[in-house]
Amino acid sequence: MKVTIVGAGAVGASCAEYVAIKDFASEVVLLDIKEGVAEGKAMDLMQTATLNSFDTKITGSTNDYSKTAGSDIAVITSGIPRKPGMTREELIGINAGIVKEVSSKLIEQSPDVILIVVSNPMDTMTYLVHKTTNLPKNRIIGMGGALDSARFKYRLSEALECPPSDVDGMVIGGHSDTGMVPLTRLATRNSVPVTAFLSEDRLNQVAEDTKVGGATLTKLLGTSAWYAPGAAVSGLVQAIACDQKKMFPCSALLEGEYGLNDLCIGVPAILGKNGLEEIVEIELDEAEKNKIKESAEGVKKTNGLLEV
Ligand SMILES: NC(=O)c1ccc[n+]([C@@H]2O[C@H](COP(=O)([O-])OP(=O)(O)OC[C@H]3O[C@@H](n4cnc5c(N)ncnc54)[C@H](O)[C@@H]3O)[C@@H](O)[C@H]2O)c1
């Protein structure tokens, strides 16, 4: 199993580290345009192999796509991150060109590759890859919901004063400060609805904190987050590589599901060896349906800025 990660920056390197530590891939290739950076990070990570007990071979490449040939899965993290005070949507001008070029070069070398898009604004970048490549829709997946759901569970565990592992929950919708839809009605602590423990006001606070999770970290760090993003991407990579049939909220191309068409947005999906194998349509209540509709309008507005 060969995994390529384009962009050896904060998220790309974190993802490479988690993939390696989980030890399911034979090879990880890190590629970046910055001279020597991917090679350096690959070597640094390889020097953790005996410390962290993994056999995955990590190599680096400065913009030489021949090194990525025959990749089963490729992750696109290349592009710029936001700075405090910015929205993800503001990154479209620079990142659209990068994502378009990178996806085309990856497919040239690995025609059977499954692509995971991470660069922001992620839903629109995922849609761009669908529009500009001929890959079947199961082989283009946007990562955002897995991260947002992890943040949601963290915020719920804080409110419940319990370990995060006690909590289950999911965030669907657009990966944006206003477009995320944390499904508080369906979240549970060991099968008990969280609504049994937390007031409506507290749950609304949890939802709002979740939606601005990325912005909160960006303000603290001066750039956007990387540990949880890298871990979230590695979860998707593992589900595909190991044919786990796991469910994650992923940005998928919708053709009628949830009453939506011609956009990529976060919905529950089953991931396995064929990539995004199934979109799961869950029963939403009226308020949730309205939130998804509103979120989709926001994503479509951003898609409208693309020149495709
Ligand atoms: N979808 C998500 O949940 C999520 C989470 C975190 C970050 N992100 C996004 O991921 C992207 C990367 O974030 P980061 O913190 O790793 O940024 P970073 O600046 O640390 O790393 C980006 C890397 O991309 C490289 N790059 C730029 N153009 C390239 C090209 N044409 N080919 C190859 N490499 C190129 C840069 O040299 C840099 O090393 C940003 O757009 C960020 O907003 C998305």
Ligand SMILES: O=C(O)C[C@H](O)C(=O)O
């Ligand atoms: O917040 C960002 O800009 C990066 C990423 O989308 C995140 O949610 O951490």
